[in-house]
Amino acid sequence: MAEYLLMIWDNELVTEYDPAEWQKMAELHGRFYEQVGDKIKGGNALQPPPTATTVRGDVVTDGPFVETKEVLGGYYLIEAADLDEALEIAKLCPSPNGGIEVRPIMDTSGL
């Protein structure tokens, strides 16, 4: 088994969710949990990029590390046998306004 980070990228910045939208997203993610909950080891929704603060050395600046049009909206840490399984799970992960980046977690146990 290996671990993968599913990063949920949105195409646009939404700073305020209206409750109906929020409810719909919660339902989508609830269904995702029902489908593959046993593979999910963790995950969270993130506050939007304007809330981010970046530290480079000692210098603290306002904003995310990289300014992009796309916004990292949340993530899941999942467990999968191989990339094919991770991609199957990623296809189920809700991302109505963007897509999912799948990144293998580095195994540091032997280092």
Add this chain to the structure above:
Amino acid sequence: MTSGSATAAEVSAAVAAAHRQEWAYVLAATVRVTGDLDLAEECVQEAYVAALDGWARDGIPNSPGAWLTTTARRRAVDAHRRAATLRAKLPLLIEPAGAMDSADLPGGTGTGIPDDRLRLVFTCCHPALGREAQVALTLRLVCGLTTAEIAQAFLVSEPTMAARLTRAKKKIAAARIPYRVPEPAELPDRLAGVLTVLHLLFSTGHTAPAGPALVRTDLVGLALHLTRMLRALMPDEAEVRGLLGLLLLTDARRETRVGPDGRLLLLEEQDRGRWDRAEIEEGTALVADALRHTDRPGRFALQGAIAAIHAEAPTFAQTAWSDILEVYDALLATWPSPVVALNRAVAVGMARGWPAALAEVEALEAAGQLAGYRYLAAAKADMLRRLDRPAEAAQAYQTAIEQADNDTERAFLQSRLREVTG
């Protein structure tokens, strides 16, 4: 087992033949022992070197593939033993449970596991790898080309190609791209990816994107070799048959595509008497077979059908253009690509006249999806020339010349430009 001692020339010819025919088989069988592509490659290379001495001494074995596999696997087991502690920490190729069968270690028969080559092909062409990496890995791992040879084939420097291969292999290990043939449910999509790689390899050889020569016979030969191998490994897949048919029918025209003065000859100018009849016969049979065995033919079977209709026509004018148009309609429905739409427009011109064809090309141009495609301007120029609109034709030829990459095509377009302006 062996046929007595052999001369140096016989041995090097036998090793070269085994390299061409058996590399994928030997490597795929060795990966089962190593679980690591790099180590397997190293062991297989050493086995080929060992064959030069061994076969000169003991004679050429009856089954070179089995000899090479046994030798490569023995080296792999030795390497494992030497480095067992170190290797335990390295990421290994991911195989489904039970695939690393210890009963299959050296000393076994080394035969009858054709699926191993398929796993190798599907791993090299995994959609998580970029297209360029897929092509390079396939040439390296399935065909056994050296990094230098692949770099030369794609006109990039050797360090660039080495970096591309290393990156791809690192991703296979780090992201755990599995070493297996896809499940039946995902097979159609994944097979389409493999066929696209083979088709791209053939196309790169058939019309070189850059450089002095139009055809790179080395790449054409490799693409045909790989597609034949895939056909042997997946005999029931209609699209594999379709692709092999398409490649043979296209390659049958190879010798007639360039005139004695080096000028590019179009389909209508080619000497049909010199088309390769054997390739046409085999290709047509494969395409017919592919169409018979499925209700919904894929893009390669349909493209093959178009090539087959061309191949049986006595002249360009006597081609069954309405049949070709019909197949193009089916092809566009399966595979809606603007490039296909452009080719279809030429068939429209032959079947219904050039004003209709030009209207289709102008619509494609307006849609913008083919911006910069080197054959759009060329097709438009040709239609304007046929419609006797020389000033507009000249302008389109100018654009086409700016976009052409290989010298043969550029010279052809320049001669057409002189024709309409002269």
